[in-house]
Amino acid sequence: MSAPKQVEVERVQTGIRIERRILKVLKATAELKDMSVGDLLEGIVLHAFEGKQPFSPETLKQINEFRTIYGLTIRASDSHNLKEGKKRSPAN
DSSP: OOOOOOOOOOOOOOOOOOOHHHHHHHHHHHHHTTSOHHHHHHHHHHHHHTTOOOSOHHHHHHHHHHHHHTTOOOOGGGTTSOOOOOOOOTTO
């Protein structure tokens, strides 16, 4: 079996704001898969654009464990109803 063909891309640095618990779960998942958060996000988005599930059932099980650990209770159905909460002080 030959290695998959590498596809050249141009990446740009971006400054995005993201819910902190989502970021924690993303970081844990990226670490689990031995990849960067950026690479993980690219894969998730490319799968979503094609209507495909980005994760295996085993990975989803591990993600659900990370959700519990980091208190991530919001769901996809909440995505258009999120509002900014009070800023946390750096000590929290």
